[in-house]
Amino acid sequence: MPGMPSVPRLPRAIGGVPVPGDLVSAATWRWAHRALPRYLLAHSVRAYCWGASIAAVEGWSFDRPILWTASLMHDYGLTRIARNTMCFEVEGAEIARAFLERQGMAPGAADRAAIAIILHMEPNVTLADGVEAVLLDRATGLDVRGDGYELVDAVRPGVMRAFPRGDFDRRFISAIRREVAVRSTCQSARLLNVTDLPGWMARSPWAGNAAGGG
Numbered sequence: 001m002p003g004m005p006s007v008p009r010l011p012r013a014i015g016g017v018p019v020p021g022d023l024v025s026a027a028t029w030r031w032a033h034r035a036l037p038r039y040l041l042a043h044s045v046r047a048y049c050w051g052a053s054i055a056a057v058e059g060w061s062f063d064r065p066i067l068w069t070a071s072l073m074h075d076y077g078l079t080r081i082a083r084n085t086m087c088f089e090v091e092g093a094e095i096a097r098a099f100l101e102r103q104g105m106a107p108g109a110a111d112r113a114a115i116a117i118i119l120h121m122e123p124n125v126t127l128a129d130g131v132e133a134v135l136l137d138r139a140t141g142l143d144v145r146g147d148g149y150e151l152v153d154a155v156r157p158g159v160m161r162a163f164p165r166g167d168f169d170r171r172f173i174s175a176i177r178r179e180v181a182v183r184s185t186c187q188s189a190r191l192l193n194v195t196d197l198p199g200w201m202a203r204s205p206w207a208g209n210a211a212g213g214g
Contacts, residue, residue: 007029007030007033007034008033010025010026010029014045014048014049014158014159014162014163015049015155015156015157015158015159015160015161015162016154016155016158017048017049017052017053017155017159018052018064019048019068020064020065020068022065023103023104024065024069024100024103024104024105025064025065025068025069027103028068028069028072028073028099028100028103029072031072031073031099032044032045032072032073035076035079036072036075036076036079037079037171038166039166039167039168039171039172040075040076040078040079040172041163042163042164042165042166042168043075043143043144043168043172044071044072044073044074044075045071045072045162045163046139046143046159046160046163047071047074047136047139047140047143048067048068048071048072048139049139049152049155049159049163050138050139050142050143050148050151050152050159051067051071051132051135051136051138051139052064052067052135053151053152053154053155054135054138054139054142054148054151054152055067055131055135057151060131060135061131062131062132062135063109063112063132065105065109066109066112066113066116066132067116067132067135067136069096069100069105069113070096070112070113070114070116070117070132070136071136071139073092073095073096073099073113073117074089074092074096074116074117074120074136074140075088075092076092076095076096077089077090077091077092077093077095078092078175078176078179081175081178081179081182082182084183087121087179087183087186087187087188088179088186088188089117089118089120089121089187090118092117093114093115093117093118094114096110096113096114096117097110097111097113097114100113112130112132112133113132115129115130115133116130116132116133116135116136116137117136119133119136119137120133120136120137120140121186121187121188121191122137122187123190125137144172144197144201144204145197145200145201145204146204146205146206146207149204149205149206165206169201169202169206169207172201173197173198173201176188176191176192176197177192180192180193
């Protein structure tokens with residue numbers, strides 16, 4: 001289509017973290033480049049890299065395409081708050097499930113990706129919820145608040161060179177506040193008002209280090 005930005009080729013690895021090369025994963029990569037603002041695209045790719053790295057540290061087996069697709073789609077609901085009828089993670093999960101099945105992912109796998117997306121905003125996610133759900137939960141906590149920062153020391157410099165933080169903190173907090181303003185019972189409100197997300201992010205290892213390679 002004229003005027004459509006070009007999408008880079010699906011990488012085989014990012015910062016030494018292998019990327020799945022199946023057709024659904026490639027379609028999700030193309031979708032993410034067209035559907036997500038730059039700050040959420042970079043956050044979503046980093047989340048996959050952190051999740052896969054945490055799995056290696058923990059010795060956990062996981063389905064790489066499920067984690068990849070869930071990671072890339074987990075915050076899409078934040079881009080459409082005014083149109084959502086549910087909390088952004090629930091809305092995004094349903095969109096992801098439908099998209100992944102259309103691309104040929106088995107319904108059970110698409111369901112696991114959707115569950116991971118919903119649960120990444122919930123407290124106390126456990127392996128009983130699915131390993132990919134735990135990995136996405138821990139990976140997003142790491143990228144947003146710095147939880148487990150040291151677990152990704154080996155891959156962090158390369159991942160951050162490829163997908164730096166830039167203005168992620170400011171824009172992410174702004175998006176969370178927009179959801180809370182219209183849906184005060186969503187998990188976003190707990191993060192913002194109970195756990196003091198802005199303060200937590202300001203005190204994280206990422207603070208003052210937008211490149212994040214250190």
